[in-house]
Amino acid sequence: MTPGDAIRAELVRAARELGAPDHVEPQLERPRDPAHGAWATNLAMTLARTLRRAPRDIAQALAERLQLREAGVERIEVAGAGFINFHLAPGAHARGLADIVAAGNDVGRSDAGRGQLVNVEFVSANPTGPLHVGHGRQAALGDAIATLLEWTGWKVSREYYYNDAGVQIRNLGLSVEARIRQIAGAEAPIPEGGYHGEYVAEIAARYVHDAGAGSAQAIVARLDAHPGGEESARITRFAVHALRDEQDQDLAAFGVRFDTYALESDLYRTGAVEETVRALLDAGHAYEADDALWLRSTDFGDDKDRVMRKRDGTYTYFVPDVAYHVTKWRRGFHRAINVQGADHHSTVTRVRAGLQALGIGIPEGYPEYVLHQMVTVMRGGQEVKLSKRAGSYVTVRDLVEDVGRDAVRYFFVMRKRDSQLEFDVDLARSQSEENPVYYIQMAHARMCGIFRVGEIDPATVTPADVDYALLSEPEEQELITLLLDFPAMVSGAADALEPQRVASYLHDLARAVHLWYHKHHVLNEPEAITRARLLLARAAQMVLRAGLTLLGIAAPERM
Numbered sequence: 022m023t024p025g026d027a028i029r030a031e032l033v034r035a036a037r038e039l040g041a042p043d044h045v046e047p048q049l050e051r052p053r054d055p056a057h058g059a060w061a062t063n064l065a066m067t068l069a070r071t072l073r074r075a076p077r078d079i080a081q082a083l084a085e086r087l088q089l090r091e092a093g094v095e096r097i098e099v100a101g102a103g104f105i106n107f108h109l110a111p112g113a114h115a116r117g118l119a120d121i122v123a124a125g126n127d128v129g130r131s132d133a134g135r136g137q138l139v140n141v142e143f144v145s146a147n148p149t150g151p152l153h154v155g156h157g158r159q160a161a162l163g164d165a166i167a168t169l170l171e172w173t174g175w176k177v178s179r180e181y182y183y184n185d186a187g188v189q190i191r192n193l194g195l196s197v198e199a200r201i202r203q204i205a206g207a208e209a210p211i212p213e214g215g216y217h218g219e220y221v222a223e224i225a226a227r228y229v230h231d232a233g234a235g236s237a238q239a240i241v242a243r244l245d246a247h248p249g250g251e252e253s254a255r256i257t258r259f260a261v262h263a264l265r266d267e268q269d270q271d272l273a274a275f276g277v278r279f280d281t282y283a284l285e286s287d288l289y290r291t292g293a294v295e296e297t298v299r300a301l302l303d304a305g306h307a308y309e310a311d312d313a314l315w316l317r318s319t320d321f322g323d324d325k326d327r328v329m330r331k332r333d334g335t336y337t338y339f340v341p342d343v344a345y346h347v348t349k350w351r352r353g354f355h356r357a358i359n360v361q362g363a364d365h366h367s368t369v370t371r372v373r374a375g376l377q378a379l380g381i382g383i384p385e386g387y388p389e390y391v392l393h394q395m396v397t398v399m400r401g402g403q404e405v406k407l408s409k410r411a412g413s414y415v416t417v418r419d420l421v422e423d424v425g426r427d428a429v430r431y432f433f434v435m436r437k438r439d440s441q442l443e444f445d446v447d448l449a450r451s452q453s454e455e456n457p458v459y460y461i462q463m464a465h466a467r468m469c470g471i472f473r474v475g476e477i478d479p480a481t482v483t484p485a486d487v488d489y490a491l492l493s494e495p496e497e498q499e500l501i502t503l504l505l506d507f508p509a510m511v512s513g514a515a516d517a518l519e520p521q522r523v524a525s526y527l528h529d530l531a532r533a534v535h536l537w538y539h540k541h542h543v544l545n546e547p548e549a550i551t552r553a554r555l556l557l558a559r560a561a562q563m564v565l566r567a568g569l570t571l572l573g574i575a576a577p578e579r580m
Contacts, residue, residue, distance in 0.1 A: 023117060023120075023505075024059070024060075024089075024092045024093050024094065024107075024109055024113055024114070024117075025049055025060060027089060027091075027092035027094075028047075028049060028060055028062075028087075028089060028092065028094065028107055029047050029049060031087045031088060031089055031092075032047040032062060032064055032083065032087070033045055033046075033047060034086075035082075035083045035086035035087055036064065036068060036083065038086055039068070039072060039079065039082055039083065039086075040071075040072055041068050041071060041072065042071065045064075045068070047062050047064045048062060048063065048064070049061070049062050050062070050063075051502065051506065052106065055495070055498065055499060055502070057100065057106045058096075058098070058106035058107050058108040058109070059107055059108065059109040059114055059502065060106070060107040060109075061100075061104050061105065061106045061107070062104070062105050062107075063103070063104055064079075064080075064083065064105065065077070065079035065080035065083060065103040065104075065105065066102065066103050066104075069103070075103075076102055076103025077099065077102060077103045079103065080099045080103040080104065080105050081099050083105060084097045084098075084099055084105055089107070092113065093109050093110050093112065093113020093114065093116070094107050094108065094109055094110075094113070095108045095109060095110040095113075096108040110490070111489070111490055111492060111493040111498060112488075112489035112490035112492075113489075114489075114498060114501055114502070114505075115489035115490075115492040115497075115501050115553075115557075116489050117501070117504075117505040118484070118489075118492075118501065118504065118505075118556050118557060118560045119484035119487075119556075121504060121505075121507075121560040121563060121564060122482065122483065122484060122556065122559055122560055122563065123484075124563075125563070126567075128507065128508070128563050128564060128567050129172060129507050129508050129510075129511040129564070129567050129568075129571075130172045130173070130174075130511075131172070131173050131174055131508065131511075131512060132173075132174035133173045133174045133512060133515075134170060134173050134174035134175030134176070135174055136174060136175075136176050137175055137176065137355075137356065138175075138176050138178070138353050138354050138355070138356065139170055139175045139176070139177055139178070139354065139356040139357070139358065140177075140178050140180055140349050140352075140354035140356070140357040140358070140388075141163055141166060141167040141170070141177055141178070141179055141180065141357075141358045141360065142163075142179075142180045142181070142182055142357070142358070142359045142360065142388075143159050143160060143162065143163025143164070143166075143167075143179070143180075143181075143359075143360035143361075144156055144159050144160050144163065144181055144268075144272065144277075144360075145181055145182040145183070145184070145361070146268060147183075147184045147185075147189050147190075148183055148184075148185055148190075148193075148261045148264040148265045148268065149189050149190065149192075149193045149216060149264065150216060150218060150220060150264065151218075151220060151264075151267060151268070151271065151416040151417070151418060152268055152271045152272070152416060152417040152418075153414040153415065153416055153417065154395075154396040154398055154414070154415050154416070154417060154420060154444065155362055155393075155395045155396055156417060157275065157396070157417035157420065157429060157433055158393055158395075158396050158433040158434075158442060159360050159361065159362065159393060160272060160275055160277045160417070160433075161275075161429070161430045161433035161434050161520075161572075161573070162360050162391065162393055162433065162434055162438060162520060163179070163277075163360040163391075164179070164276075164277045164573055165434050165520035165523070165571060165572050165573065166358065166360065166391065166518050166520060167179050168570075168571050168572075168573070169511065169514055169515040169518075169520060169523070169571060170515055172511055172515065172571065173511065173512055173515040173516075175356075178280045178281055178354070179277075179278065179279045179280050179281070180279060180280065180281045180282075180283060180349075181279045181281070181282050181283070182282075182283045182284075182285070182345065183265065183282065183283070183284050183285060184285045185261055185265075185284050185285055185286045186285045186286045186289060186341070187285070187335075187338070188214070189214075190257060190261060191257070192212060192214045192215050192216065193215075193216055193221075193257065193260050193261070193264075194253055194254075194256050194257030194260060195212045195215055195253075196211050196212065196215035196216040196217075196221050197221055197224050197225050197228065197256050197257075197259075197260045198244060198253065198256055199211050199212065199215065200221055200222045200224075200225030200226075201225045201228065201229060201237055201240055201241065201244075201256070202237075202241055202244075203222075203225075204225060204226065204229055204237040205236075205237035205238045205240070205241045206237075206238075207241065220264075220267075221260075224259070224260050224263050224264075227259075227263065228240075228256060228259050228260075234252075234255070240252065240256075271416070271417050271418050271421075274418065274421055274426065275417060275421060275426060275429070275430070276426055276430070276573050277573075283345065283348070285341050285345070288341045288344050288345055288348075289341070293344045293345075293347070293348060294336060294340060294341050294344045296344070297340070297343055297344040297347060297375075297379070298314070298329065298330070298336075298340065300379050300381075301316060301329070301375065301378055301379060304378055304379060304380050306320060306378035307329060307378075311332075312332045313328050313329075313330060313331055313332055314328070314329045314330035315327065315328055315329060316328075316329050316371075316374065316375060316378065317378070318370070318371060318374035318375070318378075320374075320378070321370075321373070321374035321377045321378060322370065322374065323370050323371065323374050327339070327371055327374075338368075339368060339371040339372055339375065340375070342368065342371075342372050342375075343372055343375035343376060343379075346372060346376055346383075346387070346388060347376070347379065347381070347383075349388070350376075350381070350383055350387070355387075356387075356389070357387060357388035357389065358388060358389045358390075358391060358518065359388050359389070359390050359391065360391045360393070361390065361391070361392055361393075362392065362393060362394075362395065363392045363393060363394050363395070363439075365390070365392060366392060368390075369390050369392075372388070373385065373386070373387065373388075389518070391438060391518050392438070392439070393438040393439070394438070394439060394440060394441045394442065395441065395442075396433070396442045396443075396444050397441065397442070397443050397444065398415045398420070398444045398446060399443055399444065399445050399446065399447075400445075400446040400447060401447065405446070417429070420444070420446070423446060423449075423450070424446060424449040424450050425449075427458055427462070427574045427575055428449040428450070428456070428458050428459075429449070430572055430573050430574050431457060431458035431461075431524060431572060431574055432444050432445075432449055432458070434520045434521055434523075434524050434572060435457065435521055435524040435525070435528075436521060437519070437521055438519070438521070457524075457528050458574065459580075460528065460531050460532075460535075461527045461528060461530075461531040461565065461568075461569065462569070462574075462575070462576065462577055462580060463531070463535075463580050464530070464531035464534040464535055464538075464561075464565055465562060465565040465566060465569065465576045465577065465578075466577055466578055466579055466580040467534065467535070467538050468534065468538075468558050468559075468561050468562035468565065469562060469578040469579070470578075470579070471543050471544065471555070471558050472555075472558070472559075473578075474544065475543075475544045475555075477555065479559050479562065482555045482556055482558075482559040483556075484556060486552065487552055487553050487556050488549050488552075488553055489553065491549060491550050491553045492553050492554070492557060494537075494540075494541060496533070496536050496537040496540050496541060497537060497541070497554075497557060499533050499536075499537075500530075500533040500534065500536075500537050500557065500561065501557065503526075503529060503530050503533050504530070504560050504561060504564050506526075507526070507564045507567070507568070510522060510523070510526050511523070511571070520571070520572065523568055523571050523572055524572065526568065527565065527568045527569065527572075530561070530564065530565060530568070531565070534561050534565070537557075541554065542554075543555060543558055
């Protein structure tokens with residue numbers, strides 16, 4: 022039992038002696054000022070109404086009943102309006118390092134999810150162009166969320182949904198057709214709503230030269246002979262396949278993998294969309310009006326009813342989304358998380374309303390949505406807006422090639438998802454303490470360097486014969502506190518679906534590691550001190566590596 026566990030158990034016992042209910046659950050927090058102890062609780066304040074006593078009186082009564090000497094609690098003090106602070110003996114505090122080292126590669130892992138299934142859908146870009154930096158932020162967020170859930174015991178399936186049907190796909194095909202006509206020597210403008218990037222011209226050239234379609238002139242002749250016919254369909258399929266392949270390459274370079282790919286076109290091909298619409302009609306939550314089919318979404322909290330099928334017979338975008346989420350539910354994913362851009366905000370209510378209207382047992386909050394703000398790329402203090410290949414936006418590939426995958430991944434998750442993100446290319450490329458990912462990776466490399474210089478195999482460092490009381494320096498105590506907080510941080514980040522907590526934690530941990538490294542020697546000290554500090558260095562190395570792994574970032578041993 023850790024000191025924290027022992028404190029909680031004693032608080033429960035003492036609180037019940039004072040008349041608190043059996044279900045009392047004390048909360049422990051780390052004081053901002055280490056001078057206030059290793060742990061603090063506001064339990065007395067939460068019990069004030071139940072016990073009908075002043076919080077400070079309750080805190081004093083609790084403190085007098087606590088028996089924590091064997092748990093390494095050196096001193097208990099009542100502070101302020103009723104806080105209780107717990108001061109640990111240095112040795113008791115440091116004993117937790119043994120658990121970190123014993124955990125090995127499993128440090129920070131738990132079984133909170135109990136192996137339950139969860140589907141995490143992210144990126145899901147339309148196959149109409151290279152991935153832009155907004156997709157990159159989504160990829161980093163989604164992958165980190167999925168990894169956090171895996172580390173906390175969930176069985177995760179990463180999923181990518183291709184919107185490969187609808188107007189945008191038709192516009193892609195028409196854009197490639199226009200480029201083919203240009204290759205044939207004709208003047209052909211890109212259609213309204215089409216795509217202008219250089220990649221469209223590349224696809225057109227590949228279709229002409231590599232797809233066995235004949236000369237550009239022959240292709241144009243077939244297009245003119247049968248407008249919207251098989252040649253157009255073939256061009257569109259070729260373009261979608263080419264862009265799907267390019268997006269897959271971008272994601273592979275970014276270190277992101279998916280378990281499942283879902284296609285919007287399959288929902289139409291298999292009849293899933295029509296089946297969903299019929300089910301909504303049968304449930305009485307859809308109706309005809311003004312030559313359109315409507316979802317009575319106001320029955321489920323929406324501010325107005327929504328059109329499902331337009332006058333021209335085509336479906337609005339959220340209808341296949343509802344059908345798609347029905348397939349997730351039927352595949353056994355009773356928890357589903359969608360990581361999407363903030364521009365999908367209006368989708369949340371409509372999709373959930375459609376799922377509720379079906380009456381098939383899907384809960385109200387299904388699916389969960391993680392919405393993120395977009396990214397602004399800065400270089401030399403100026404916003405970067407254009408990419409040669411994409412034409413009107415900066416691509417993920419541009420950033421990865423410029424600053425490297427690790428920097429891109431860290432920068433994309435280091436801010437709260439609902440905040441705008443300025444990606445400073447100059448900072449991301451710098452090898453200085455100002456660059457957070459460099460700073461963190463350097464901390465890991467320094468811990469590795471201690472063992473390399475001392476010619477010590479880190480795997481041989483064990484808690485055996487370590488005098489924990491020797492790790493008493495303030496910098497050591499601060500570092501130990503951060504290391505011991507890693508499992509709780511991982512659990513909290515997973516529960517909140519907030520990978521930025523990991524990024525922030527790693528930066529704080531790196532600061533503590535660098536400070537300790539500069540102020541205290543590990544090697545060439547008395548044997549007992551060296552042994553204790555090697556254990557601390559090993560624990561720091563392991564936690565840094567684990568945290569970087571959670572974010573999909575390398576943990577280099579040399580820099």
